Amino acid sequence: MFFTYLRRELRRRRKAALVVASGLALGIALVIVVNSASAGMQQAQGKVLESLYGLGTDMTVTKAAPPPSEGGRERPRFNFDAQDGDETQSSDVVMPQGFETLASSTVDKVADQSGVAGAVGGLSLSVLKVDGEFKPGEFAPRENTSGGGGGGGGAGTGEVRGGGANFDVNSYTVYGTDTDHQDLGPLTSSKITDGRAFETTETDAKVAVVDSAYAKEKKYKVGSDVTIKGTKFEIVGIATADSGDASANLYIPLKQAQTLSDSKDKVTTVYVKADDSQQIAAVKSAVQKNIPGTTVTTSADLADRVSGSLSTASDLATSVGKWLSIAVLIAAFVVAGLLTMSAVTRRVQEFGTLKALGWKSGRVTRxxxxxxxxxxxxxxxxxxxxxxAGAYVLTAVSPSLTAEVGSAAAGPGGGGGMIRAGGPAGQAADKAIEIALTAPISAATIALAVGLAVTGGLIAGAFGGWRASRLRPADALRRVE
Known part of the structure; x- marks a missing residue:
């Protein structure tokens, strides 16, 4: 009886029902699009941070920068031998990025902190390579321009003419990775597209993995050799960064990186994974308290410094989009309730008659x-x-957004927290990363839509039920013509 009457009444008043359903649909659709776009922006922002951090990394630990009063850092120096017949010169300077390192034992200290699931150290290096040649000048005797034909020419006098130097300076980044623990760190944000990754036994092997963009620029391929400070490394793999910008140009085993930079038992960054993503703030506080002299940077800290159109769009979706969705939903719920209550008012005779026939108020309300x-x-x-459909269109159109991650700390001597926290991403700090926006639909978004639909029905039903419960059979008799 209930469902039969329900079906008949909805069919009889389908226009009014469609108006109510359309209002709710508009609000729910807007919520889905805004939530999907916001989720897509979070994914895009995650890709930017992964290019600095690496997959699975929740925070990084670096050495705290010394105060300026302690003096400046040592500048790189290039030494050339002045030998006869040896005009071609080449010199490499390998130095840790930021010039600040931590003892390797810090990795174990961090790993022992409560809430830490894993920690691994890495050594980020900047390499400045100078190649060129000196061209010696030629001695030319000075001509005697004085008159009189007498002596006084000054035997042996003259001047050096010509000569000079022509040098090319090339800089690139090298990241020393712990081959025993390759599940954390910047290399995890790249995929091996040719060759292979490091093997766990290659802790001190002269092997290297090269970023695909750098390999294309230098015409490297698997099996080629690359020389760093006089040491040859065999390229065993080519890696392609997921976000488009690699964390480093070259990746080598950690021990080899320590040897090249004279940083035995040193790391520049400790990459940390927390047991629970909800406890990252607590883990950060514990590390800062128990390991003095360190700076802890979380992915949230980096996210706050992402600028560009990605950040602008994310802020817009978070603030304006959220409040717009709430306003539209409230309006849709109120309108649905008022329309339902108005429909109940127009059915006074019907409900009054039903009550006169024995329907109780509860049954009318239901x-x-x-x-x-x-x-x-x-x-x-x-x-x-x-x-x-709206989310699909947004994904299909795929507007391109840009993201920039603080360039204040760019370069080997950068002191800001951004690049120091990100390790070997120093060279990428000045670049704008372009990411296509997507609008993924998650199960949680669909569940939210269903919940809103039920909530809207309950609110409209509450308005109408309240009005129906107040009807009396006498109201129907008054309106009988």
């Missing part, structure tokens, strides 16, 4: 709430369809 719930579910279905 009937109204049932109709409102059906309207809400229909509106939810329409809203989900429109929202998914």
């Amino acid at each position: 009937q109204v709430v049932g109709e409102a719930m059906v309207n809400g579910l229909v509106g939810g279905a329409l809203g989900i369809a429109v929202g998914v």
